[in-house]
């Protein structure tokens with residue numbers, strides 16, 4: 001019985017986590033085994049799509065209209081840079097530091113509850129007790145800054161934006177320009193996405209302080225003595241930011257567990273367990289009835305004799 005439930009759970013979990021994603025549209029919904037993706041083009045209207053090819057524009061337009069009607073996000077930028085990226089949900093704690101100023105791998109915030117952090121001091125494991133082992137500090141080599149700029153009188157050109165951001169990061173945070181990997185911009189939401197990335201294995205520059213300073217600056221609690229706001233000169237305009245969200249990507253994937261098991265998935269697991277239990281109960285009662293019939297039949301045969 002226990003084994004059966006465990007098996008059902010494991011097979012379900014494997015199904016839920018195996019990746020079947022649609023390269024040609026992030027709006028598509030995919031099922032595994034075999035991998036088949038569909039696009040919702042109306043409230044009860046799905047079409048099969050081939051994710052290795054561009055999806056017909058008409059379907060995409062329909063899908064976009066449906067999303068717009070639903071007030072869903074139709075922006076095409078933003079979000080996690082990769083599946084293994086994560087954000088800092090804990091905020092500030094009282095860390096243990098090396099003499100060099102680097103984070104120790106294991107952090108307990110002065111309590112009995114501990115966790116492992118990356119080189120930016122952000123938790124990358126579940127919380128455990130004091131016995132938790134953290135082998136090493138895993139390096140954060142990529143940070144995605146998702147920011148919103150304050151309104152500007154004239155439209156922003158993407159080329160000016162890249163130059164402006166690179167210059168501002170260099171002069172304000174001494175971040176060499178080649179660490180600004182990619183910039184994306186969505187003018188309707190005023191969203192600016194900057195990927196700050198170094199080579200895997202590079203230990204010459206630590207991205208952690210940069211992340212701290214820019215977050216403080218944009219949250220208007222500047223760390224610098226000169227308390228002026230972060231500002232990038234973009235095509236002659238002074239661009240300021242009003243929101244920031246940072247995604248961290250480490251050289252090794254984090255080891256959070258059960259994080260993906262949000263409401264819907266948990267509900268499905270519960271249903272699966274209930275179905276297994278119900279099935280077993282039915283089997284049990286059927287067998288009992290069979291046995292009862294058999295033991296009733298016995299004496300009659302004896303009578304005949």
Ligand SMILES: *[C@@H]1O[C@H](CO)[C@@H](O)[C@H](O)[C@H]1NC(C)=O
Pocket residue numbers: 090091092093094109
């Ligand atoms: C660390 O401890 C302080 C109080 O001592 C608490 O306010 C804070 O939320 C804790 N942070 C974490 C991440 O546990």
